[in-house]
Amino acid sequence: MRRTARLLTGTALAVAAAGLATAPAAYAGDGAAPGRLDVYPSSVVPGDGATVNTAACGESGSAAGDATAVGGGTFALAPTTHRGEAIGRFTVPSSAQPGTYEIVATCGESGRRVAGDLEVTLTSAAQVHPRGSVKTGVGGALGPGPVQTAAGVTALAVAAAGGTWLLHRRARGDGI
């Protein structure tokens, strides 16, 4: 019984640790996750090219790419000033068979190895085009915004108070 409990606790801790480890990657947004090789597009037809990028090799690190799994040979990943990522390209041969292949890059300096998946399909999925107009505005530029309206109303209230005061004084014959 105690053993089971310990086992369960251990499992829970391991899951939590894994969650913590993957959390930063989930928040990395658009950029390549540090420990991963991004392959774009992730699905290609034989004969197409693909781009890979990774942030794993540091700000100005280059890397050696390996696409031999899919028959794309080896290629170089060069550092770019943009986002501090290393970027490379390879071509999937027209003889490639459908399936999922691992593309690998090894950092020049650290020797760190990162990998990403590439899917090869025989026919590219038909592109779906959007339809109709796009809802990209609500008219907020046309009139005063809520803050401006509040400020305007306040200013008018001040004017009304001032005007009332002056008229009141004049009515009492105090003169201005």
Add this chain to the structure above:
Amino acid sequence: MRKTGDAAIATVTVVALCAGAWLLSGGSGTGAPPQPSPAQAAGTGAGRDTGTSASPALPPSPPDRVRIPAIGVDAPLTGLGLTHSGSLDVPPPQKKNLAGWYEAGATPGERGTAIVAGHVDNAEGPAVFYRLGALDKGDAIEVVRRDGGVAVFTVDAVEVYAATDFPDEKVYGTAARPELRVITCGGGYRKGTGYQGNVVVFAHLTGSR
């Protein structure tokens, strides 16, 4: 002494009256966004296709930013999908300087039609593509790509289309060369129904660096 006080109150009253009227009539609000003139439509004027020859297509790479120097745009791009009705989704309107690109279409610079969309305004005021309708044929649109390159497009036409008669094929259809569409709201505004259509900028790839 009393006279000075009265004069001060009178001055404050007049200033407050003017300020209140100005604020409520729109204040520093920018008013209706600029709309393209007929001269910027396709197939009119001398600037048609701008005489700039098309550049060969770039390999696919997702975009990171869009820059339109002529109207002061420099904005990050987020990925967009489709709404359940099949129309192009839009970036979150709260982020007024955020534009989006259609992820299931061509990437900007790649052969085909790449689509970028952004808001003309949000509830607070003007947004990223407020001045899109002021673009001219021949103006440059730059897209910074994740592969580190910059795809440079040249504007061919700036059109405005009613939502009730939107030319889907012309705007979204496939192209044999690398092309770009930049879309925002326009075509007049009506209370209740909002903007009546879209301003659409047509551009093609003319360079890269």
